Amino acid sequence: MLSKKFGALTVTAAIPILLLSYILAQIDLQRYNIGAAIDILTKKPIPKEVPNPPSSKEFLVRLSPVIDKATFTEEDVSRTIKKAVNNILKGFKNDEYFEFNSYLGPNFVAAYYVVQKFLQHKGTEFDPHTKLDEKVLYKLLSTTQYPDGSWANVVDGSVNFGDIDTTVYNYWALKVMGEPLDSPMMANARRFILSKGGLRRTNCLSRYWQTFFGNIKWSENIYIPLFIFGDGLFGRLLNFEGRVAQWVYPHVLPITYSTYFQVQKDMGSRFDLLELLPENADKSWDDPIFAERPAAQRNITQKGEAEEAVIKVIKRMFGNQQPNGSFGGYTVSTLFGIIAYDDFINRYPESQFVPEIKERIKKGYQFIEMMYFDNEAEYMGNLCNGRSWETILSGIALVEAGYEGAEVVKAANYLAKKQRHNGGIPYGVDFEYASDFDDTAETVILWSAFKGNKELEKRINHANELLFEIQNNDGGFAAFDRERQGFKPIEFVTTAFSDAAEIWDPSCADVTGHVLEGFGESGYNYTNPVVKKGIEYLINTQKPNGGWEARWGNNYIYSFGAIIPGLKKVGYDLNQPWIRKAVSWILQHQNLDGGFGESPLSYKSDKWCGVGISTPTQTAWALLGLLEIKRADVMDVGDSVERAVQFLINEMDREGKWEDKSVVGTGHRGFLMMVYLTYPHTWPLIAMSRYQRYFGESEIDLKQAEVVSELPSNIIDKITATAEAVRPSNN
Numbered sequence: 001m002l003s004k005k006f007g008a009l010t011v012t013a014a015i016p017i018l019l020l021s022y023i024l025a026q027i028d029l030q031r032y033n034i035g036a037a038i039d040i041l042t043k044k045p046i047p048k049e050v051p052n053p054p055s056s057k058e059f060l061v062r063l064s065p066v067i068d069k070a071t072f073t074e075e076d077v078s079r080t081i082k083k084a085v086n087n088i089l090k091g092f093k094n095d096e097y098f099e100f101n102s103y104l105g106p107n108f109v110a111a112y113y114v115v116q117k118f119l120q121h122k123g124t125e126f127d128p129h130t131k132l133d134e135k136v137l138y139k140l141l142s143t144t145q146y147p148d149g150s151w152a153n154v155v156d157g158s159v160n161f162g163d164i165d166t167t168v169y170n171y172w173a174l175k176v177m178g179e180p181l182d183s184p185m186m187a188n189a190r191r192f193i194l195s196k197g198g199l200r201r202t203n204c205l206s207r208y209w210q211t212f213f214g215n216i217k218w219s220e221n222i223y224i225p226l227f228i229f230g231d232g233l234f235g236r237l238l239n240f241e242g243r244v245a246q247w248v249y250p251h252v253l254p255i256t257y258s259t260y261f262q263v264q265k266d267m268g269s270r271f272d273l274l275e276l277l278p279e280n281a282d283k284s285w286d287d288p289i290f291a292e293r294p295a296a297q298r299n300i301t302q303k304g305e306a307e308e309a310v311i312k313v314i315k316r317m318f319g320n321q322q323p324n325g326s327f328g329g330y331t332v333s334t335l336f337g338i339i340a341y342d343d344f345i346n347r348y349p350e351s352q353f354v355p356e357i358k359e360r361i362k363k364g365y366q367f368i369e370m371m372y373f374d375n376e377a378e379y380m381g382n383l384c385n386g387r388s389w390e391t392i393l394s395g396i397a398l399v400e401a402g403y404e405g406a407e408v409v410k411a412a413n414y415l416a417k418k419q420r421h422n423g424g425i426p427y428g429v430d431f432e433y434a435s436d437f438d439d440t441a442e443t444v445i446l447w448s449a450f451k452g453n454k455e456l457e458k459r460i461n462h463a464n465e466l467l468f469e470i471q472n473n474d475g476g477f478a479a480f481d482r483e484r485q486g487f488k489p490i491e492f493v494t495t496a497f498s499d500a501a502e503i504w505d506p507s508c509a510d511v512t513g514h515v516l517e518g519f520g521e522s523g524y525n526y527t528n529p530v531v532k533k534g535i536e537y538l539i540n541t542q543k544p545n546g547g548w549e550a551r552w553g554n555n556y557i558y559s560f561g562a563i564i565p566g567l568k569k570v571g572y573d574l575n576q577p578w579i580r581k582a583v584s585w586i587l588q589h590q591n592l593d594g595g596f597g598e599s600p601l602s603y604k605s606d607k608w609c610g611v612g613i614s615t616p617t618q619t620a621w622a623l624l625g626l627l628e629i630k631r632a633d634v635m636d637v638g639d640s641v642e643r644a645v646q647f648l649i650n651e652m653d654r655e656g657k658w659e660d661k662s663v664v665g666t667g668h669r670g671f672l673m674m675v676y677l678t679y680p681h682t683w684p685l686i687a688m689s690r691y692q693r694y695f696g697e698s699e700i701d702l703k704q705a706e707v708v709s710e711l712p713s714n715i716i717d718k719i720t721a722t723a724e725a726v727r728p729s730n731n
Contacts, residue, residue, distance in 0.1 A: 050605040051159070065650070067594035070642035072649050077692055080652045084685040085401050087657045088394050091681065092407050097414045098394035099387050100677040101377040104667050105153030106140050107166040108332065108381035109372050110173035111209060113137060115335055117176060118212060118265060119342055121365075125358065126342075128365035131373040138177055140379055141170045142185060149188030153381070154675050157613040157662030158599040163671070164196040165206045168276065176270055181285065190275060199276040203500035203671065205332070208255060212339065214264055215273045222496035223259040224252060226309040229316055243487045244494070245505035246434050246480035250320050250328025252497075254340040257313050263343045266296035300347045314344060314353060318360070322430035324370070325363030329430040331371050331383045334364045367430070377677065383667070385429035386676070388418055392425070392442045393682040399449045400689035412450060415443050416459055423462035434480050437470060438511045438552065441477075441518035448521035464522055467515055468530050475537030476507025477515045479552065502668045508551035512537060513562030520569025531570050538563055539578055545609060546578075546585035553621070554664045554673065555602045556609050560586050561621030561683075568628040575634045583629050585610065586622055587640055593650075594643035596622040597662060603670035616651050616658035617676075619644050620683035627687065631694050645691055648684050658684045 091098045113132055121127055145151055150162030151170045171189045179186055193199070199215060200207070210216040228240055241249045257263075269292050274280050280289065306314070317337060320327055327333035341357045341364070348354070371382045395411040419425055424435020425443045440463050447456045447463075470482040478484065484505040494503045512534050519531055526532060542548060547556035548563065560582060568574060588610070590596055595614025602608040612618070623644045630641050651658055658680035667674040 050601055050608070052605075053158070053599075053601075053608055053611045066592045067643050067646050067650075070594070070639060070646040072642075072646050074697055076649050077645070077688065077696060080649050081401050081685065081688055081692060083652055083656065084658065084681070084688065085398060085403050088397055088681050088685065089405070089407060091390070091394060091678070092411075096410050097387055097391045098407075098411060098678075099375075100390050100394075100681060101375045101382050102384075102386055102665070102674055102676045102678070103154070103377040103380035103382045104672060104674050105166060105381045106137070106144070106379055107151065107153055107169035108383060109137060109379050110141065110169045112331075112335060112368065112372060113173050114176050114271070115209070115212075115339070117271070118267060119338065121342075121361075126361050126365065128369055131369060131378075134177060136379060137173065138179075141174060145170075145185060145189065149185075149190070149192035151189075154663040154673050155661070156599050156601070156673070157615075158597070158608075158611070159601070162192075164193055165202050165671075167193055168199065168202055168206060168273070169209075171276075172271075172273060175273075178270075181275070193276050194278060194281050198278045198281075199273055204497050205251075205500040208258075208336075210273065212258070212264055213267055213271050213273075215271075215276075218259070218262045218264070221259070222493075224256045224493055226256060226260050226313055228493070229253070229256065229313050230309060231312065238489055240490060243484060243490055244503055245484055247328065247330065248494070248497075248501065248503055250326075250330055250333035251336060251501070252494075253313065253317050253320060254327065254333065254336040257310070257317070257340040258336070258343065260310070260313075261300075261343060261347065263339060265298060266293075268295040269293040300343070301349060302347055303350065304348075305351050306344070306348045310344075311353070314357075317341075318356070321360055321363070322433065324430045325360070325365070325367035326430040327364070329384050329428070329434075331368050334367055338364045377675075380675075384427070384431075386678075387428040388415060388425055388431075389427055389436070389439050389442075390678040391415060392439060392446055393678055395446045396442065397682040397685040397689070399446065400686045400693075402689070408449075412447060412456065415446070416456065419443075419459055419462070423459075423464075423466035425463070435466065436480060437467065437477055438479060438514055440467060441511070441515040444518035445514075445521050448518075460522055464519065464524075467518070471530055471533065472507045474507050474540070475512075475533035475535075476509070476541070477511045477534070478505045478507055479511060481505050499671065500668075501672075506551070507537060507541075509538060509541060509548035509559040510550040510552055510562045513559065513564075513566035516566030517562075517569045520566065520571070525571040526567075528570075535567065535570075535572060538567075542578055542582070545606070546581035546583075547609065548582075549603075549669075550666075551669065552666055554600055554618070554666060555598050555669075557586070557589070557596055557598050557618045557621050558664075561624040564625035564628050568632065574629060574632045579629075580635050583626070583635060583637065586625065587637060590622070590640055590643065594645075594647035595619040595651075596644065598664075600663060600666075600670070600673045603666075613662050614647060615660040615662050615664055615680070616648060616684045617660050617664045617679040619647055620687035623648075623687040624683075624690070627690050627694060641691065641695075645688065648688055657681070 088098070091100045093099045109132065116130065146161050148161050149167070151166045152162035153166045167189055171186065171193065174186065175181065199210060200220065204222065207216050207221050211218055211221050228235055228238055274289055283289065317340065321337065322329060325334065327337040338361055341361050344351070345354045345357050371385065372378065375382060391411050391414055395408050398408050415425060418432070420432070420435050422435060423440070424437070425439040426432045426434060427436040427439055444460050444463050447460050450456045471477060472483055472485065485507065486504050497503060516531060516534055519528070524531055526535060538548070548559035549555060550558040564574070591614045593614050596619045597612035597614045598610055598618055599608050599612035602611070623641065626637055626641050626644070629635065630637050648658070660680045663673040663675050664679060665674040665676040
């Protein structure tokens with residue numbers, strides 16, 4: 001008996017040893033520093049300092065007055081809704097869809113500016129003929145720096161500081177432009193970066209960009225071996241593409257190629273960032289390491305065709321590049337892809353794949369140029385197109401307001417054309433290969449307004465079939481895929497990426513709430529097994545404070561606005577202790593101006609949960625939940641609803657439109673936030689319209705609504721003009 005147990009233990013222990021031996025056998029030890037890789041993979045993340053929010057709520061009041069009591073009239077509500085409808089109609093494009101765009105920060109355009117110099121394609125057949133104007137970018141960067149020398153990728157109106165990664169990107173671009181290193185702007189930025197630990201303390205993706213230029217060694221960065229994407233046993237078992245989040249694979253593929261060849265150029269001293277390394281902080285500019293140095297020439301040409309493992313990665317890159325030229329729908333992954341392609345055609349000029357790669361480089365540039373410069377968010381870092389999402393929300397908002405124009409029908413038909421074979425709806429341009437479950441659920445809500453339309457009813461059923469199938473085992477719903485919530489072997493490889501991007505696509509409360517609302521619109525109630533399991537997920541994941549962390553909106557307020565309406569729509573009794581606990585939490589976080597707001601710092605510290613300057617979007621999210629509670633008479637919410645409505649009316653009256661003065665969306669929680677220009681146009685209108693429908697005395701006639709003006713061609717002037725206005729006062 002003992003011998004059998006010993007034998008079993010021996011076999012069990014041998015499996016990981018054999019697996020590790022296999023991995024090591026596949027690695028080219030001449031290319032990879034195993035010791036450095038293990039150090040990178042096992043080192044603990046550096047804790048980020050998170051300041052405490054001010055003890056007084058006075059700092060949260062910016063432009064809106066303190067609201068002790070709502071004083072609006074029925075006419076005020078009607079006027080506000082009409083203005084909001086007109087503002088949404090301005091975003092109707094090409095007579096079929098709505099588009100307002102989104103962005104993640106000018107620092108991405110700054111990186112594109114520098115990388116264009118690296119690629120040296122100007123004047124060649126690959127010349128993108130970029131629309132990037134150095135003077136415009138310089139003005140944008142020079143007017144948005146915070147007093148401490150930092151930059152933020154987007155504005156968090158509750159604080160007056162940025163982050164190290166954004167600051168490095170912008171500093172780097174300014175240096176390449178020729179900004180004197182001893183100028184106050186550069187000196188302050190350098191001081192901030194060094195105070196945060198210097199260049200090596202930036203995140204994984206930032207370090208990769210620096211590695212191309214030699215500012216960080218390849219041995220200091222994580223590598224991913226080519227065989228992970230091969231057709232061998234290990235590659236098939238690992239199934240990297242089928243296990244990580246949808247957005248990870250398009251970025252990792254070209255990075256894997258560049259890691260293998262350790263792609264690097266010496267572009268000269270103008271591109272160096274040696275002064276951002278702590279060991280050089282005290283050196284004078286006269287030190288030899290800062291001496292001016294021209295770019296060095298390199299010759300990487302090899303005869304014949306590339307090896308099979310490299311070809312397999314290149315072919316995977318082909319398969320991931322979308323019709324409009326992007327890698328998976330993202331500009332950053334596309335730029336990584338262009339770097340890999342460029343290296344390949346210079347390294348293997350005799351390869352049979354060179355002609356195709358040349359065309360793919362051109363297509364990649366076209367996508368990046370379109371995203372960065374051909375829309376309202378030009379120069380602001382529009383990384384991915386969300387046309388479907390923006391069309392969905394705009395259509396729902398107009399329907400909620402009672403608007404009966406042709407634009408709503410055309411939007412519904414546009415989404416019908418975009419529905420995938422599995423019933424899902426893609427997020428936007430070049431996402432046609434991936435169903436977005438949040439978009440799919442919200443599309444069901446929009447299509448449900450067209451009762452009796454047999455074609456749309458079929459499409460609703462098709463969409464719901466998909467949503468029933470993709471529920472995670474824990475009862476929740478993710479964004480793009482089922483059960484991509486973690487896989488230990490891949491976690492070992494991707495740990496170092498987790499400071500720059502979320503690797504997994506977990507169940508999240510916000511998407512689950514929207515899916516429940518879509519099910520409710522389709523006639524399913526809380527007794528349905530899938531719906532019941534979704535409700536159990538929400539109960540099980542509620543935080544001790546009564547809220548839920550959101551994945552795609554900032555943050556606990558977003559989840560509240562998604563979950564309560566979803567529960568109500570499936571007929572769930574809202575008079576439950578766990579729901580009253582959530583309501584109590586939201587009521588405690590209403591600001592003095594009647595609005596609601598939440599800083600992105602809530603992803604880093606519980607002290608910031610529900611705390612932030614008021615924004616129209618976050619006020620609308622809170623209001624959506626409170627309206628259902630008030631209507632169901634679950635508990636006394638006082639005058640919170642009326643004060644929130646008053647805030648939205650005041651904001652519209654002051655500016656003629658709703659605009660968020662602080663970021664409310666996420667790209668990756670806690671370190672990369674995202675501005676959705678659609679949100680302040682749509683979510684507040686949905687909330688105001690429901691208030692009017694639930695508690696108003698009359699309907700609003702919107703049949704004669706007209707578009708009176710166009711949206712501005714860009715938002716750069718507004719951003720630079722209001723850079724000071726969004727900063728907290730020093731008082």
